[in-house]
Amino acid sequence: MKKVACLLTAGYLLISFSAVAADLYLLKINSQMELQAAQTKISYARGTLDGKFLVELTHKEAESLKGDGFDLELLATDINPANMAIISLPRPRLVKTVLVPDIKYGAEEADLVKLDPGDMDIYRREGFLVITLDNLQTPLFYNPPLLGYRQPDPVPADTLADLIIQANLYDYDTRLEAFYTRYVYSDSIHIARDWLVDKFQSFGYTDVEYDLFYFGGYPCHNVICIKPGTTEADKIIVVGGHYDSYNTQSDPTIFAPGADDNGSGTAAVLELARAFKDVPTKKTIMFVAFSAEEVGLVGSRALASRLYDQGADIEFMLNFDMVAYTEDAVDDVTLFSGPFRGYADVISDAYDRVSTLIPYYGGSATASDHASFINFGYHAVYVQEGDFNYPGWHTNIDISSRLDFPYFEQLVRGTAAALGYVDNAARATTIDHIYDIGDGQALRVHWDDYDPTYTYKVMVGTSSGNYTVTLDVPAGQSYFDITGLNEGTLYYLAVVGINSEGYGPIHIAERSERPLVVPRAPAGLAAEPDSARVILSWNENIELDLNRYQIFRRPAGSVDFELLAGDYTDTLFYDLTAQPQVINEYKIVAIDNDENASPMSTSVFAGAATFDGGILLVDEFDVIGSPSQNQLDQFYQSIFDTAYSTQKLSAFEDTFHLSRSVAGQYNTIFWIDDDWNYHLLDASLDSVKWFMNYRTNFFLAGYESIYWLTGVQYQVPGDFVYDYLGVRRVTVNNLVDFHGAVGRNGWPNLHVNPASGLGPRLPSIGIVDTIPGAKTIYTFDSFTDNPAFEGKPAGVTFNNGTTRGIALTFPLYYLDTADVRLMMVKALKYFQGVAGLPGDIDNDARITVLDMIYLIDYLFRQGPEPDLNQADVNQDCKVDILDPIYLIDFKFKGGPEPLPGCVY
Numbered sequence: 001m002k003k004v005a006c007l008l009t010a011g012y013l014l015i016s017f018s019a020v021a022a023d024l025y026l027l028k029i030n031s032q033m034e035l036q037a038a039q040t041k042i043s044y045a046r047g048t049l050d051g052k053f054l055v056e057l058t059h060k061e062a063e064s065l066k067g068d069g070f071d072l073e074l075l076a077t078d079i080n081p082a083n084m085a086i087i088s089l090p091r092p093r094l095v096k097t098v099l100v101p102d103i104k105y106g107a108e109e110a111d112l113v114k115l116d117p118g119d120m121d122i123y124r125r126e127g128f129l130v131i132t133l134d135n136l137q138t139p140l141f142y143n144p145p146l147l148g149y150r151q152p153d154p155v156p157a158d159t160l161a162d163l164i165i166q167a168n169l170y171d172y173d174t175r176l177e178a179f180y181t182r183y184v185y186s187d188s189i190h191i192a193r194d195w196l197v198d199k200f201q202s203f204g205y206t207d208v209e210y211d212l213f214y215f216g217g218y219p220c221h222n223v224i225c226i227k228p229g230t231t232e233a234d235k236i237i238v239v240g241g242h243y244d245s246y247n248t249q250s251d252p253t254i255f256a257p258g259a260d261d262n263g264s265g266t267a268a269v270l271e272l273a274r275a276f277k278d279v280p281t282k283k284t285i286m287f288v289a290f291s292a293e294e295v296g297l298v299g300s301r302a303l304a305s306r307l308y309d310q311g312a313d314i315e316f317m318l319n320f321d322m323v324a325y326t327e328d329a330v331d332d333v334t335l336f337s338g339p340f341r342g343y344a345d346v347i348s349d350a351y352d353r354v355s356t357l358i359p360y361y362g363g364s365a366t367a368s369d370h371a372s373f374i375n376f377g378y379h380a381v382y383v384q385e386g387d388f389n390y391p392g393w394h395t396n397i398d399i400s401s402r403l404d405f406p407y408f409e410q411l412v413r414g415t416a417a418a419l420g421y422v423d424n425a426a427r428a429t430t431i432d433h434i435y436d437i438g439d440g441q442a443l444r445v446h447w448d449d450y451d452p453t454y455t456y457k458v459m460v461g462t463s464s465g466n467y468t469v470t471l472d473v474p475a476g477q478s479y480f481d482i483t484g485l486n487e488g489t490l491y492y493l494a495v496v497g498i499n500s501e502g503y504g505p506i507h508i509a510e511r512s513e514r515p516l517v518v519p520r521a522p523a524g525l526a527a528e529p530d531s532a533r534v535i536l537s538w539n540e541n542i543e544l545d546l547n548r549y550q551i552f553r554r555p556a557g558s559v560d561f562e563l564l565a566g567d568y569t570d571t572l573f574y575d576l577t578a579q580p581q582v583i584n585e586y587k588i589v590a591i592d593n594d595e596n597a598s599p600m601s602t603s604v605f606a607g608a609a610t611f612d613g614g615i616l617l618v619d620e621f622d623v624i625g626s627p628s629q630n631q632l633d634q635f636y637q638s639i640f641d642t643a644y645s646t647q648k649l650s651a652f653e654d655t656f657h658l659s660r661s662v663a664g665q666y667n668t669i670f671w672i673d674d675d676w677n678y679h680l681l682d683a684s685l686d687s688v689k690w691f692m693n694y695r696t697n698f699f700l701a702g703y704e705s706i707y708w709l710t711g712v713q714y715q716v717p718g719d720f721v722y723d724y725l726g727v728r729r730v731t732v733n734n735l736v737d738f739h740g741a742v743g744r745n746g747w748p749n750l751h752v753n754p755a756s757g758l759g760p761r762l763p764s765i766g767i768v769d770t771i772p773g774a775k776t777i778y779t780f781d782s783f784t785d786n787p788a789f790e791g792k793p794a795g796v797t798f799n800n801g802t803t804r805g806i807a808l809t810f811p812l813y814y815l816d817t818a819d820v821r822l823m824m825v826k827a828l829k830y831f832q833g834v835a836g837l838p839g840d841i842d843n844d845a846r847i848t849v850l851d852m853i854y855l856i857d858y859l860f861r862q863g864p865e866p867d868l869n870q871a872d873v874n875q876d877c878k879v880d881i882l883d884p885i886y887l888i889d890f891k892f893k894g895g896p897e898p899l900p901g902c903v904y
Contacts, residue, residue, distance in 0.1 A: 022056040024079045024112075024133075026105065027140075028071035029053065035142040037068060047086060047136040047375050049107045049366075051339050054133065056081070064683050075112060076104045081133035085120065086110050088129050088367040090261075090322065091388045110366040124295075125248050127394055129367040131296045139308060141377035146428075146507040147465050148342030149496060150349065156501070157420025161354040163275035164416050166409035172199070172267035173324065173408075174400045177259040182245040183252035184220060184292045192243060193221050196266070196289050200225040203274045213292075213302035220291045222299045225273055229284040229423075234313050236284045237422060239272055240300065241265025241320035242293030242369055248394045259400040260389045262293070265320030268383075268412050275416060281423045283315060290369050293321075300369035308376045315422060316343045316379040316506075318415065319370035324408040325389035331407055332358040332386030333414070336365040338374040342507045344381045346421055351414035357407075359414075360386065383415060422506060426454060426499040431511045438545035438592055440487030440517040447495055450478035454497035458482065461492045464510060485515045519543045519590040519598035527586055527606035529664045531694065534575040534584065534606045541590045541598075550589040550597075555582050556605055578608035583661055609664025611694055615646040616666040618658065620673040620680055620702065627757060627813060632674070635813055639821045658684035663691040668831055673702025674811040682709055685720055692724050692803040697831035701808035706730050707766050714769075725807040726774025726798030730766045733780070733789045738765035738810060741778035741794050746843065746867025748822040750778065756814040766809040767792035774798040778808065797830060804831055839873045839887055839898030841866045847891060847898070855884045872901025879903065 026049065027042075029035050041061065045053035056079070057065070057072075066072055076084065087101065088110035101113035101123070115123065115130070123130050175195070179188045193210070200208045200223070211222035223243070229235065243266040245258025257263075266289050273287040292298035307314060323333075333351060337344040341361070348359040362384070365371070370380035385407075392398035427449070435444040445458060458480045459467035473480050473495075485491060494508040524539035536551065549568045552561040553575065564586075565573065578584055585605050590598040617640070621632055633648075640646050647666070649658070663669065669691065671681060681688070681700070692698050700706065706721055707730040714729050715722035722728060739761055740751040754760040761783050770776065770793055778795030795808040806827055812820050826843075841851035855871055857863030859881065871879045874886045879901075889895030 022058055022079060023062065023074060024076045024084065024104070025055050025057055025062055026050075026073040026075055027053040027055045027065075029140065029142050030071065032142050032144070034070065035140060038065070038070065038140055041065065042140060044137045045140055046081065046084075046133040047131070047138055049086070049105060049110060049112060053140060054112070054136075060678055060680070060683075076114065079114075079133075083114055083116065084133040085113055085115050086131045086133070086136075086366065087113055087115075087123055088365070089127060090129075090365070090367045090384070090393070091362075109364045127248065129294075129296065135296060135298075136301075136375070138305075138375040139377065143339065143377060144509060146340050146342060147494070147510055148340075148345045149504050149506065149508050150345065151421075151502075151504050153353070155350075155353065155417070155421055157424055158350070158354050158417045160275065160279065160420040161350075161413040161417040163279075164271060164409055164413045166405050168271050168274065169267050169324075169408050169412065170400070170405050172270045173259055173263045173403070176243065176263035176266060177257045177400050181247070181252060181254060181256040182243055182258055183247070183256045184215065184244045184295055185218065186253045186256075189244060189291065193223055193289075193291070196223040196243060196270075199270055200273060200287070203277045205273070205277065211288075211299075211303060213299060215292045215295060215298045220299060222291055222303055223289040224303075225287040227273070227276060227281060227285040227287070229282050230280055232282045233284050235282075235315050236286055236307075236312055237315045237419065238286045238288060238307075238317040238373065239269055239419070240286075240288035240290055240317065240369055241269045242290040242299065244291050244294050244299075245398075246294040246394050247396065247398075249396045255396065257396070257399050260325050260385075260392055260398050260403060261322045261394065262320070263400070264322060264324035264403065264408060268320040268323055268408075268415070271412055272416060272419065276419070279420075283423050285419070285423070293369055297369055297372050300372035301375070304372040304376045304378070314373070314378045316381065317370055317373040318343075318347075318419070319368055319380060319382045320415075321368040321382065321384060322389055322393070323383055323385050323411050324403040324405065325385045325387060325392065326404040326407045327387040330358065330386070331356055331410065332360055333411055334360050334362040334384045334386050336362045336370070336382040336384065338364065338370075338378075338380050340379050340507065343379055343422065346506060347381055347383065347415060347418040350418040350421065354417045355410040355414045357410050357414060358386070383411065385411070421503070424499075424501055424503045426497050426503050426505045427451070428505040428507055428509060429454075429456065429495045429497040430509050431493060431495055434493065434511060434513040434542060436513070436515055436520075436543045437481065438517065438519075438543050438594075440515050441485050442481055442483045443485065443491065443493070443513055443515050444479055444481045444544065445493055445495060446479040448478070451497060451499075452476070453500045456480075457496045457498070459494045459496065459508075462489060464492050464512075467492070467494065487517060488514055490514050513542075518596045519546060519592050521599040522549065522588040522590050522601045525586070525588055525601045525604050527604040529606050529609040529661045531609050531611070532576070534578045534586075534608050536573040536575065536586055536588075536604075538571050538588055538601065540571050543590070543592055545593045547591050547593045547595075550591060552587045552589070552600070553578075553584050556585050558585075561585075561587065575608070580608060580610040581613060581665055583607040605661065607661040607665065609660070609694070611664060611667045611696055613647070613665040613667070615640070615668045615670060616663065617646055617648045618669065618671045619648055620656075620671070620678070621675045621813075632813065635817065636672075638817055639812070639824045656680050656683065658687045660687045660690050663687050666696075668697040668699070670699040671702075671705075672812055673700070673705040674813045675703065679703075679705055679708035681705060685709075689720060689724070692805070695802060697804045697806075698724070699806045699827060699831075700725065701806075702811050704732060704764055704766065704809075706768070706807055706809060707732050721807070722771060724798070724800060724803065725805045726771050726796055726800075727768045727807060728771050729769040730809065731768075731788075732764055732766040733782075733786065734764055735784075735786075736761045736763040737783050737786060737789070738762040738780065739783040740781040740815070741808075741810060742781050742791070742864075743823075744777050744779060744865050745775070746865070746870060747777045747795075747826055748819060749864060750810075750819045750823060751816045752814055753816045758814050762810065762814055765794065767794050768796060768807070768809060769793075770796055770798075773800075777806075780809075804833075806830070838870055838900050839890070841871055843867075847887065849891070852884045852887050852891075855879075855887070859884070868903040869901035872903050873898035875899040875902055877902040
């Protein structure tokens with residue numbers, strides 16, 4: 001919300017404005033529908049914590065989302081993203097030293113903190129991974145809940161574990177250590193990068209690339225090696241580990257051996273690439289050595305972002321970071337994962353089968369490269385040594401002689417077998433439809449993605465993930481009828497496809513449903529106003545014995561429904577009998593073949609759009625104190641001609657939304673936004689755009705009302721203010737400098753009213769850049785004659801061929817009432833398409849000597865500009881001395897009548 005400071009200076013009130021400040025919230029998205037709704041209001045997140053999104057919102061935006069039912073938690077107010085950071089350690093809650101940050105939110109894997117810029121390097125030196133929010137722009141996404149599916153033994157891919165050679169792991173790791181440092185700012189990291197490229201190529205790969213990205217303007221490179229898949233090449237498995245190193249005990253540009261952190265992870269990636277070189281794989285495997293992990297996961301974030309933008313189909317990401325150290329006799333390994341643990345289960349099971357290691361689950365973690373992929377909605381697993389190498393972590397003694405290479409071999413063996421399993425795994429089968437057969441005892445499941453080479457099973461249970469019945473589906477069938485069920489009982493259902501190699505999927509997507517006798521109430525009912533009709537739509541009922549729908553209507557507030565249609569079989573209905581100026585309530589009922597009727601659906605309300613109800617005035621004002629609402633009402637009554645039918649709506653609350661049903665009752669909307677705290681138009685833009693796609697009129701005036709929609713960005717086709725108001729950009733003068741607006745082309749001048757409460761000048765008034773077709777009707781009158789604003793457009797008209805629009809960058813209440821009244825008369829004439837009387841220069845509806853004087857004043861004495869088309873009476877498409885001469889001839893010498901001008 002804007003901060004408003006009021007100072008009493010020189011006998012009048014001065015208002016100073018700061019920039020719009022955003023607050024930081026934690027947003028939970030619970031469905032695909034919520035995701036789609038959130039994406040219309042939020043462009044990106046600042047990463048994730050606890051499976052929720054960090055998002056910047058104004059108070060108004062947050063209240064709007066809460067009103068839509070979103071789960072929001074306020075974390076911090078008036079934030080600067082550069083001073084907010086996610087800090088984490090490579091092992092959750094590992095404490096290296098005692099630091100006391102300003103924690104705004106504590107999660108299992110990381111903390112959200114407020115840090116001064118100077119403190120960030122201190123935390124990094126103490127071993128924390130620090131990522132400031134200004135470096136995080138990640139998408140919103142929704143991953144539905146999944147259940148892991150475990151395949152029984154034997155697993156043919158387990159033989160891949162035998163391809164791992166311990167000596168190779170030793171050679172790779174010691175060679176990386178021999179670079180002395182691989183710190184991101186060192187010269188050695190470039191030599192290490194080139195060595196990695198050569199090593200991948202020595203295995204026989206030809207698709208090896210330098211992946212360029214920048215960190216603080218410094219060029220860095222991931223190294224990427226691609227192994228193409230055969231039958232499912234579009235599906236990608238990412239196997240990665242970072243090759244940069246860091247040291248807090250010495251100058252890292254000179255010495256940071258990083259044998260464990262993360263020469264070991266890089267060595268694991270290399271050995272898996274070598275082992276898989278000549279193994280045919282169905283899916284593409286992308287082996288990646290990441291750079292700049294130690295300075296904030298920069299390389300992995302760059303790659304994850306690029307893959308997301310390319311629409312890559314990522315099966316999952318496998319990350320190695322510190323994987324070769326042990327300190328006791330118990331050889332264990334820790335597996336971290338994202339919200340879905342199924343891929344970690346696959347790796348855990350592989351360790352049990354092909355290694356001597358004991359796998360443990362570590363929950364989630366954010367301090368390594370897998371977190372970048374989780375932030376983009378991908379599944380990921382982070383493999384880490386069971387005994388964290390605390391003595392060697394970021395120290396001089398992170399050297400290969402302290403590592404356990406037999407242990408290291410066992411760790412990579414398990415991941416080799418798991419990779420083979422994931423590569424061979426069948427595609428997950430999604431239940432697309434569940435139909436109720438209608439007898440209370442049977443349900444039909446149906447899936448669209450049918451593979452004739454798969455055998456399918458349907459699993460049934462009465463609790464999630466606990467399937468007590470497994471049913472074989474006959475060959476060639478992509479549906480199955482489950483019988484013998486109990487009416488009203490909720491059943492959990494899943495379909496599993498087994499491929500020809502005997503592998504099932506990694507995960508299954510479960511759905512649930514109840515068998516019923518009586519049809520369900522129709523769901524998803526929506527009503528949209530349209531010209532002279534209301535359009536109803538709803539979801540098709542799932543009952544296979546559905547016979548028809550019945551559609552009911554009643555005027556809002558009435559008691560009885562009337563049957564609008566009793567034998568309807570479609571799910572789209574046009575109500576052509578809806579009466580003008582009436583909002584109706586609609587409900588739907590489903591009827592089956594046995595004449596069982598469902599309960600009524602939920603209600604929806606809509607009225608047919610007639611666009612004939614005159615003017616709708618939306619009064620947006622939320623300033624406490626002077627002026628009062630009564631004063632505003634008097635002001636609006638004085639500026640609107642009583643000959644025009646005007647209905648007034650007052651918009652005070654953040655949740656205000658102008659519905660299409662209301663907007664569609666009028667042909668003209670005046671949206672007057674005379675307040676500076678809240679700007680509510682954007683919450684109603686869907687209705688306003690819809691309204692302006694008909695032959696209608698729209699007037700917008702207010703404090704930064706246009707700027708609130710555009711910010712400092714240039715607008716392009718598809719943006720509201722570009723398409724409907726003819727505005728390309730808005731620039732705001734934050735000084736108290738607006739003295740009035742100079743009318744152009746016959747629009748009256750406007751002056752600030754010193755007695756209105758804000759004194760003789762107004763702050764925060766903007767100017768606009770216009771697009772072709774937009775006509776300037778007002779220019780900025782700067783009290784200081786500021787050349788950046790003086791004489792620049794501050795009001796425009798725009799006709800896009802369908803609707804007429806007027807946009808003013810200033811409020812109305814604080815202007816001289818008589819001036820505004822004249823302006824309103826001109827605006828209403830413009831909206832009516834009424835051309836002025838040719839020669840009536842002063843707009844008094846007659847041609848007199850005063851018109852000639854007005855025109856001569858304009859031409860020779862810098863008088864106000866008239867309507868140039870009314871002044872171009874000789875129709876030569878310009879206004880000059882010949883036009884008053886023409887008028888004199890007409891009025892006093894019997895000359896020809898004035899003609900409509902052609903100036904534009």
